[in-house]
Amino acid sequence: MASYSKIARNAAVLSCIAAMAAGCCKSAKLFVEVTGAPESEIVLMQQNVNKYDVLDTVKTDASGKFSFKVKMDKGDPDFVYLYRNGRKLSSLLLSAGDRVSVTADTTGNYTVSGSEESEKLMQVDKDYSAFTETMDSIASAINAAGDDEKAVAELSRKMTRTYMDYYRKCVRYVMENSRSLTVIPVFYQTVSDSFYVFSQDTDALHFKNVADSLTTVYPDSKYVRALRQEADSRSKRLELRVRMQTAESVGYLDVEMPDTRGQKVRISDLDAKAVLLYFWSPDDALQKMFNLDVMKKVYAEYRDKGLEIYQVAIAVDKPAWARIVSAQGLEWTNVCDGLGQNSPVVGMYNITKLPAYFLIADGALSDKVITDEASLRRALDDVL
DSSP: OOOHHHHHHHHHHHHHHHHHHHHHOOEEEEEEEETTOTTOEEEEEEEETTEEEEEEEEEOOTTSEEEEEEEOSSSSOEEEEEEETTEEEEEEEEOTTOEEEEEEOTTSOEEEESOHHHHHHHHHHHHHHHHHHHHHHHHHHHHHHTTOHHHHHHHHHHHHHHHHHHHHHHHHHHHHTTTSTTHHHHHTOEEETTEESSOSGGGHHHHHHHHHHHHHHOTTOHHHHHHHHHHHHHHHHHHHHHHHHHHHHHTSOOOEEEBTTSOEEEGGGOOOSEEEEEEEOTTOHHHHHHIIIIIHHHHHHHGGGTEEEEEEEOOSOHHHHHHHHHHHTOOSEEEOOSOGGGSHHHHHTTOOSSSEEEEEETTEEOOOOOOSHHHHHHHHHHHO
C-alpha cells in the first residue's frame, strides 16, 4: 500500500499538471442549438473594440446544432456574437477554458450556461431589449395620439419615467459589477441613434470608477483600454462644463496646469492687471525664437506696469519642454500637462493653430486681437 506521503506527493504533481494544462488552454468551446434552423449558416462575430470581425461561418446540422472552438489570443475574455440572416441570436463573453452551451431560436431569444459572465451578459441583453420595446411602444402611442395634447403630455412623462428607471438600474448594475467586462456594453447602450443611456456629463465618474476597477483585473484588455480613453474624454468634457459654469464669475475660462517644478498654477493665481495667455509649441523653432526675440523683451518692458504671462506649451514631451524653458531663461509662468493636442485647454480656448494669444485684462477676457509683436504691444499699451 502506498505511503501517505507518496500519495500526497503524487496528488500535488497531478494538481500542478492540471493547473499548467488549464493555463495553457487558450480556447473556449461552444455547443449551440438553434431551434427552427436546421442546416442553416450561423456567423460568429468577435468584437474588436469599436468594430466586429468575422470569426467563422458554420452550418448547423439537421437538428440545428453545431459546436465550435473559439481561440483566445490572450487570457482576457472576449465578446463573441452569433448571427443568422443578419439577426443577432446571442451575446457571449468567453474566457479561456469555458465550455458554453447556447440554446437560441431564430427571433433572438436565447439561454446560455457554462459561463457566469455570459449569463450576466444574457440578462443585460434581456433587460435592454425589454427597455427598448417599452420605449418604442410609448413612442408609437405618442404618434397615434396626434393632437391630443393631454395624452401626449402624459405619454411623454411616462417615457421620461421609463428612461430614468432604466438609467438608475444601469447605474446600479455597473456599480455592483465594476470588475466584470459585462458593464462595457451597458455603458454604450442607446435610447436612440444619437442619445445614449449614459448621456449625462456626470456619468464620467461612473466611466472612470469602472475603468479603474477593471484595470486591476484586466490590465491588458483592449476593451478596458478603450473604456479608459472614453473615461478620460468624458472627464475632460465634465471639467470643461464645470469651468464654463464658473467662467462668468472670473470673466474667462481658468486654466490649472503644472509648471516646470510640477506645481499646479492657475491663471487666477497671478496677481496682475493684465495676463497674456500664450499657447505655443516647443517643437517649433520659430516659436522658440519668438520667446527670445520678442517675449523676453516685452516682459521686461511691461512687467512693472502690471503684466504677467501664462505660457501654455501644447506638447507631449514634458522633459524636453522643461529643458527649453530653462535654457531660454523664461522667467514668467510656464506650464504644460503633457497631453499635446488632447489637452482640455485646446478645446476650452478653441485652439486651431499655434501660436495663439489671449489677453486677460482686469479679470476679463479682452477682445484684443494679437497676431505678432506689433499687435501685442498695441494691446498692452491700451490696457496698461
